[in-house]
Amino acid sequence: MITRTIKHQTLWLAASLAVCLAAAACGGESDSSEGNAGTGGTAGTGGVAGAAGTAGTGGAAGTAGTAGTGGAAGTSGTGGFAAGGPCEYDDIPGTATITTVEPDTDPTPNSCANEPTIVRYSFAPDDPSIPPEDYDVTQFGFNEEAFHTIYTPGGSPMIPPKSCLEPTGFVVDAEFDVVRSVITQGTCTPVMDAFTDVDWSVCEAECE
Numbered sequence: 644m645i646t647r648t649i650k651h652q653t654l655w656l657a658a659s660l661a662v663c664l665a666a667a668a669c670g671g672e673s674d675s676s677e678g679n680a681g682t683g684g685t686a687g688t689g690g691v692a693g694a695a696g697t698a699g700t701g702g703a704a705g706t707a708g709t710a711g712t713g714g715a716a717g718t719s720g721t722g723g724f725a726a727g728g729p730c731e732y733d734d735i736p737g738t739a740t741i742t743t744v745e746p747d748t749d750p751t752p753n754s755c756a757n758e759p760t761i762v763r764y765s766f767a768p769d770d771p772s773i774p775p776e777d778y779d780v781t782q783f784g785f786n787e788e789a790f791h792t793i794y795t796p797g798g799s800p801m802i803p804p805k806s807c808l809e810p811t812g813f814v815v816d817a818e819f820d821v822v823r824s825v826i827t828q829g830t831c832t833p834v835m836d837a838f839t840d841v842d843w844s845v846c847e848a849e850c851e
Contacts, residue, residue, distance in 0.1 A: 644773065645734040669780045728733040730829030735778050737768040739821040739838065742791075747802050753794070755850035758805035766823060766836065778823050783833040790834075794844045801822055807846035 709789045746758035757786045768778060776782065793813065794800035808814065820840050 644770070644777075668839070676775065731827045731833035732824040733777075733827055734822045735768050735773060735825065737766050737778075737821050737823055739764040739766055739819045739836070741815055741817045743820075744808065744813060744815055746805075750802070753800065754802040755795075755804040757849070757851045759802040760805045760808060761802060763788065763791050763793065764793065764819075766821060770795055778825055778834075782832050785834070796843050797847060801850050803846040804849045804851070807849045810845045811841055811843075832848075 674731065741762060741764050743761060743763040745761050747761050748755050750756075752760050768779070781787055795803050803811075803813075812819075819838050822837045822839060824835045824837070
């Protein structure tokens with residue numbers, strides 16, 4: 644088991660990165676935290692009013708000058724690190740075994756349009772002495788079946804199309820190297836799986 648620290652939440656699951664697509668998908672609420680906005684700029688100082696003109700002989704006094712307009716407030720900066728960061732994780736190397744490959748009979752907007760296929764797996768650590776409670780995803784409020792459902796990685800995780808399963812080797816009983824990262828400090832995503840030997844480019848390219 645390896646402990647490491649990350650400074651922000653740029654990690655994205657190569658599988659089940661669903662970790663959560665939606666609270667309903669995982670049986671709990673998403674705990675991704677927004678970055679804090681930068682400090683707004685200081686408003687500009689108003690210009691000083693001009694002095695009234697001196698009255699001429701028998702004439703009216705000049706009109707006072709108009710005050711200068713205040714400068715606009717500075718724009719809020721880009722969000723910084725996720726709240727709770729930096730975060731620390733224990734990395735647990737293990738094996739993912741494909742347990743289910745079946746058509747997605749109830750597709751959602753997060754399903755590829757071309758024959759979306761549900762692929763699920765089980766996880767077992769390489770070190771059998773690690774107790775299950777050290778890597779159990781339900782302790783973080785995740786639905787175990789939903790967590791162990793494979794999605795394409797990237798900014799919009801999708802249930803993969805059938806056409807990419809053979810090239811990636813996603814068939815029942817196939818085994819893959821996986822690293823499960825379990826949070827030990829901070830409030831970033833609490834648990835994630837990363838398939839270390841899968842080429843996801845085929846699934847991403849095939850998804851319509």
